Amino acid sequence: MLSSSGGHSHTPSTVGELGEFGLIRELTARLTTTSAVRIGPGDDAAVVSAPDRRVVASTDILVEGRHFRRDWSTAYDVGRKAAAQNMADIAAMGAVPTALLLGLVVPAELPVNWPSELMDGIRDEARVAAAAVVGGDVVRGETITVAITALGDMRNQDPVTRAGARPGDVVAVTGWLGWSAAGHTVLSRGFRSPRAFVEAHRRPEPPYHAGPAAAALGATAMTDVSDGLIADLGHIAECSKVRIDIRSAELDVPAQMYDIGQAVGVDPLHWVLAGGEDHAIVATFPADQKLPARWRTIGEVLAPSALPHVTVDGAAWDKAGGWNHFKDA
Template identity: 70%
Template sequence: MSGTLGDLGEFGLIGALTERVPVGPHVPLGPGDDAAVVAAPDGRVVATTDLLVEGRHFRRDWSTAYDVGRKAAAQNLADVAAMGARPTALLIGLVGPAELPVAWALELYDGLRDECAVVDAGVAGGDVVRGSAIMISITALGDLEGRPPVTRSGARPGDVVAVAGWLGWSAAGLAILSHGHRNPRAFVEAHRRPEPPYAAGPAAAKLGATAMLDVSDGLISDLGHLARASGVRVELSGELFDIPAQMRDVGRALGADPLQWVLTGGEDHALVATFPAGTPLTARWRVVGRVTEGRGVTVDGEEWSGTGGWDHFG
């Protein structure tokens, strides 16, 4: 579709976007009324929200609108999975200038649609507003399916710390793009379009995970939240992290330590969880440390001396 948001108008844009995304099986009443209705068989709803701002979370010269849509959905759906829940629906808010091409907004919604399809979720509704910059607000909903939520506060001394998904790939991709390069593509694509291990969240809950969270701001930073909430120390072992040879090569080429990317890089949206010792973990989970008495997070017995992760106001 050609033209701009200003050419199409608010209600024309809403109609075009709504046609782009199915509501999914968990939304008995979708867009068209003052509010949507989302099924909640468990009787409880897991809810999370996020905001993406152009220039802060994405750049149009680095990522397509489709990439931004996939990423926006992924980071919210991963938060639902990190509670041990199954994602069911998204609510989308889009702010954009009148001169933004309609094609960009439609491509964004294609990305949202396709990421939702990975977990059989839908888009229940949203809003559009004119503004000077592009901003995307996502609210994700989920169903606990009768299980208690897995929070950050349940880790206990003696638990093991395990990770599902990739760590450091998005940070490596960001470093590559920041240096004006586009290869190796695997890392660049991981930054543009993360692939969270959604199924690992509910599976961890069924295995008896004591605490869990999505790695969005960096493993050190996010585990710091878990350690504080649980009143424990998290001890990581550097040798237990799987750093691909190609990531090491990129680190040498850019003069960077790939372990820094693994420990502090955000936006891979891996899951990190604690489990009682002896839990029969599946192959998707890699043990990287343990929980002990104390406070904070250590790496190989030492307090981490580098940066700890992302802080919007730091």
């Protein structure tokens, strides 16, 4: 780490000492590229291949203290997570991520290794999805803020929106549910283990490949689980004007999650149904569609009724609701 290289007294240890252009050089030097990148960082704008003639784009913005904590997550993990949540949105349309752009606010007194390791994390997560960081902007401010835009290519498939679910469809999920929320609870109680849940909170692993695969299998609606399963299925149900019923017995609650739930006094079903940030992918499919092994059927699409948009075992779930960034804190 730069800040600990005490022998090199002229190596800048804070972003303020390094300056804007120095920091941009430091960050771009860490990047790798792909064949889709026609023009990468360093010019007025990047140029990226869009062979499908349509580009898929999504932006997320993360603020220190609200979306991440430096004492809970390394800069590298924050970078992995920020890139992952954005590319999960691309995958959830049925597209393949191609490129990321980064807008970064950093305090002048921040050690240079923090943004450097953040960039390493963003770069490495991009590589998991065969994408590349192609540009960005770095400015000074009081609060670390990470704005990421992901671009993707549809590869000649039609985008899968939230609006196409039809009564009779099945609801299926791939990826992990509740792991990040369980990890968040553990961390917020001052613990650092069980490691599997803490790691899931620090660094989600969205099943990027599953998005385009679901589109190819004829998914009628799809979204990534960022706000919580009930909340995100609620978006599909609302947009599709249907009701969705989840069968709780079909949800995969690992034994260790029950143990942790008992230890901290939380029903683990709450993490699975209402915990966000795992970036699992949930989709609806025609009932006769055979699904690959890693998809798990967890419910069905019904005609709208007087019940809430999303029910669990046929009834309203009384702890329903996802994360509202303004009201819940």
